[in-house]
Amino acid sequence: MRRDLLSLVLCLPFYAHAQSLVVCSEASPEGFDIAQYTAATTADASAETVYERLVQFAPGSTRLVPALAERWEISDDGLRYTFELRRGVQFHQTPWFKPSRDFNADDVLWSFQRQLDKQHPWHALSPRGFPYFEAMSFGELIDKVEKLDDYRVRFTLKHPEAPFLADLAMGFTSLYSAEYAGQLLAAGTPDKLNSQPIGTGPFVFQRYAKDAQVRFTAHPTYWAGKPEIDKLVLAITPDPNTRLQQLKAGVCQIALHPRPTDITALRQEPGLKVLELDSLxxxxxxxxxxxxxxxxxxxxxxxxxxxxxxxxxxxxxxxxxxxxxxxxxxxxxxxxxxxxxxxxxxxxxxxxxxxxxxxxxxxxxxxxxxxxxxxxxxxxxxxxxxxxxxxxxxxxxxxxxxxxxxxxxxxxxxxxxxxxxxxxxxxxxxxxxxxxxxxxxxxxxxxxxxxxxxxxxxxxxxxxxxxxxxxxxxxxxxxxxxxxxxxxxxxxxxxxxxxFAVLSQDVEGFILNPMGSNNFARVRRVR
Missing domain, CATH: 3.10.105.10 (Dipeptide-binding Protein; Domain 3)
Known part of the structure; x- marks a missing residue:
C-alpha cells in the first residue's frame, strides 16, 4: 500500500468525529523532546501542541504576551528577569503519567538546568545535545536560574541581551514536568521523554505512527480553556499535490504549505479558502x-x-x-x-x-x-x-x-x-x-x-x-x-x-504565524 493511501486509511477514524481536525503536514517530526531539535515540523508536533513557555507570541504576530508566567519584571540594568508563574496549571494525564501536583517553579528550573548545567543528571542524556541552546550561547549568557518560591523564578544574566525575553517564547525554552522526568529517570527509561511527551499545552499526545501521523486529544483542563477540537491529527504528507488531493477529498481540513505556483488556481476552488502571510x-x-x-x-x-x-x-x-x-x-x-x-x-x-x-x-x-x-x-x-x-x-x-x-x-x-x-x-x-x-x-x-x-x-x-x-x-x-x-x-x-495554507470552508480560527510554526488551540469547525 502506498504511504499516502495508508495515511488516508489511518486518518478516517479521527475524521469521522464531529470535532476532529486533520492537518496534512509536510514532514515527520524528528522527535518530541523539542529542546533537542530545531525543525518547524517538530515544533508543530511538540512546542505548539504539548508544551508551553513562560511567554508566548500573540497569534499572527511577534508581540509578546503572558503564557505560563502571568507577569514579569526586568531590572534597570537588564540583567535580572523575575517571573510570577501562573497558578493552577495542570500537566497532562496519560496512561503513562499521572501528575501529583500542578506546574510550579521546580519545572522551570528543571527545564533550564538540564540544558545549562553539565552536571545535571539529564544533561548527558540528550543524544543530539541542545542545538538551539548551544547555538544561542545561552550557557555563556545565563549566570543562574533561581527559585524564589513555588511561583516565582529569577533569571540572572552575565550581560544584557536585547532579545532575551523574545527568546523565552521559542520552542527550545519549553517547560517540562520535573516530576515526570524524575519518574523516567528512576525507571531507567529517560528515552521516553522523546517518545511519550508530557506538558501543559492545549493538546495531549496520544501516539505517533512513524512517517504516517501524530495523534492528540484536547487537554480537558487546559488553563486557557479546553480547545474546541477534541481530536487533532497531523497527517504526514510530504508531497504537496497529495496534501491538496486529501484536502479536496475531505480527508484533511488544513493543507499546509501548498506550492506557491498553485495558489492562483486554488483561490478559484469552491469549498476552499487560502490564507496568505508575509512571513519571516x-x-x-x-x-x-x-x-x-x-x-x-x-x-x-x-x-x-x-x-x-x-x-x-x-x-x-x-x-x-x-x-x-x-x-x-x-x-x-x-x-x-x-x-x-x-x-x-x-x-x-x-x-x-x-x-x-x-x-x-x-x-x-x-x-x-x-x-x-x-x-x-x-x-x-x-x-x-x-x-x-x-x-x-x-x-x-x-x-x-x-x-x-x-x-x-x-x-x-x-x-x-x-x-x-x-x-x-x-x-x-x-x-x-x-x-x-x-x-x-x-x-x-x-x-x-x-x-x-x-x-x-x-x-x-x-x-x-x-x-x-x-x-x-x-x-x-x-x-x-x-x-x-x-x-x-x-x-x-x-x-x-x-x-500559505489551504483550508476547508468549515475551518475557523486558524491563524498563520509569521515565524512559520502552526498552533491549533483556537481552531474550530463550523457546520
Whole structure:
C-alpha cells in the first residue's frame, strides 16, 4: 500500500468525529523532546501542541504576551528577569503519567538546568545535545536560574541581551514536568521523554505512527480553556499535490504549505479558502566551508555568480509569492542594508574566479535536498536540477542526493554535505534569530550552522549587537555584519517566501504565524 493511501486509511477514524481536525503536514517530526531539535515540523508536533513557555507570541504576530508566567519584571540594568508563574496549571494525564501536583517553579528550573548545567543528571542524556541552546550561547549568557518560591523564578544574566525575553517564547525554552522526568529517570527509561511527551499545552499526545501521523486529544483542563477540537491529527504528507488531493477529498481540513505556483488556481476552488502571510522565512543553499574547495571564498563567490536566482524564483514561487533574498533575513527587520545588491548572474566572472582559485579544469561537488516540498523549498527536485545545470555551465560537476527531511538535517549537522538546500523561519522577530543560530561560531561548533562558517569579526559584531538595547546602534552593527556575510558568501541566499495554507470552508480560527510554526488551540469547525 502506498504511504499516502495508508495515511488516508489511518486518518478516517479521527475524521469521522464531529470535532476532529486533520492537518496534512509536510514532514515527520524528528522527535518530541523539542529542546533537542530545531525543525518547524517538530515544533508543530511538540512546542505548539504539548508544551508551553513562560511567554508566548500573540497569534499572527511577534508581540509578546503572558503564557505560563502571568507577569514579569526586568531590572534597570537588564540583567535580572523575575517571573510570577501562573497558578493552577495542570500537566497532562496519560496512561503513562499521572501528575501529583500542578506546574510550579521546580519545572522551570528543571527545564533550564538540564540544558545549562553539565552536571545535571539529564544533561548527558540528550543524544543530539541542545542545538538551539548551544547555538544561542545561552550557557555563556545565563549566570543562574533561581527559585524564589513555588511561583516565582529569577533569571540572572552575565550581560544584557536585547532579545532575551523574545527568546523565552521559542520552542527550545519549553517547560517540562520535573516530576515526570524524575519518574523516567528512576525507571531507567529517560528515552521516553522523546517518545511519550508530557506538558501543559492545549493538546495531549496520544501516539505517533512513524512517517504516517501524530495523534492528540484536547487537554480537558487546559488553563486557557479546553480547545474546541477534541481530536487533532497531523497527517504526514510530504508531497504537496497529495496534501491538496486529501484536502479536496475531505480527508484533511488544513493543507499546509501548498506550492506557491498553485495558489492562483486554488483561490478559484469552491469549498476552499487560502490564507496568505508575509512571513519571516528565508530559503538558502549552505556552502560547507569545512570542505575543500568551499573553504576558498573565491569558489563560494563563483557559485553565487553562477546561479540564476531570478529564474529559480519564478520556477519555485511564481509571480509575487516571494522576494529575492540578499541577506539572511528579510528587508523588514532592522539592520538590513537597502543598498546591498544581490550577486549578479555572471558566469564569465565565476569561471575566472574558479581559475584564480586553481580550478580552471573544474571540480566536483554534491548537492543535497529533500523530497516533497515545504514553504522554503516548494519543489526541491526542480531547484536542485537548476543549480546543477548552472554550476555545470562554469565547469562544476555535481551529484544530487535526496534525503528524507530528518535524515537531511542529521547528516547536514554532521557536515557530510557540500551544498545543501535549507530554509529558516525566524522564531522571535529579531535579526539575531537569523544570524546567531545559523551563522555564528557557536552554531558552527554545534553543527547547526550548515555552512560550518566561523568568521571572528562577524561573530563579534553579532554578539555586540545582541547586548545593546538601542535600536539604531544594533542596526548599524547588523549592517556591518551583513556586509561581511555578503562578501564571504557562505550561503546562496535564495528567497523570502510568503506563507500559505489551504483550508476547508468549515475551518475557523486558524491563524498563520509569521515565524512559520502552526498552533491549533483556537481552531474550530463550523457546520
Amino acid at each position: 522565512l528565508t530559503a538558502y543553499v549552505a556552502l560547507n566551508t569545512r570542505h575543500q574547495p568551499l573553504d576558498d571564498v573565491r569558489v563560494r563567490q563563483a557559485i553565487n555568480l553562477a546561479f540564476d536566482r531570478q529564474a529559480y524564483l519564478r520556477a519555485q514561487y511564481g509571480e509575487g509569492n516571494a522576494s529575492l533574498a540578499v541577506a539572511p533575513y528579510p528587508a523588514t527587520l532592522p539592520g538590513f542594508d537597502q543598498g546591498q545588491q544581490p550577486w549578479p548572474l555572471d558566469p564569465a566572472r565565476a569561471r575566472q574566479l574558479l581559475s584564480d582559485a586553481g580550478h580552471a579544469q573544474g571540480l566536483k561537488l554534491s548537492i543535497w535536498t529533500r523530497p516533497g516540498g515545504g514553504p522554503t523549498n516548494p519543489n526541491p527536485g526542480i531547484g536542485a536540477q537548476m543549480l546543477q545545470a548552472d554550476l555545470a555551465a562554469i565547469g562544476i560537476q555535481s551529484e544530487i542526493r535526496v534525503f528524507e527531511w530528518g535524515e537531511l538535517i542529521k547528516r547536514a549537522k554532521n557536515g557530510e554535505h557540500d551544498l545543501v538546500f535549507m530554509g529558516w523561519a525566524g522564531d522571535n522577530g529579531d535579526p539575531d534569530n537569523f544570524l546567531t543560530p545559523n551563522l555564528s561560531c557557536a552554531a558552527a561548533e554545534s553543527g547547526d550552522n550548515q555552512a560550518g562558517w566561523c568568521h571572528k569579526e562577524f561573530d563579534l559584531l553579532v554578539r555586540e549587537a545582541r547586548q545593546l538595547t538601542q535600536p539604531e546602534r544594533r542596526a548599524a552593527l547588523y549592517r556591518e555584519a551583513l556586509a561581511i556575510f555578503h562578501e564571504q558568501a557562505p550561503w546562496i541566499p535564495l528567497a523570502h517566501p510568503k506563507q
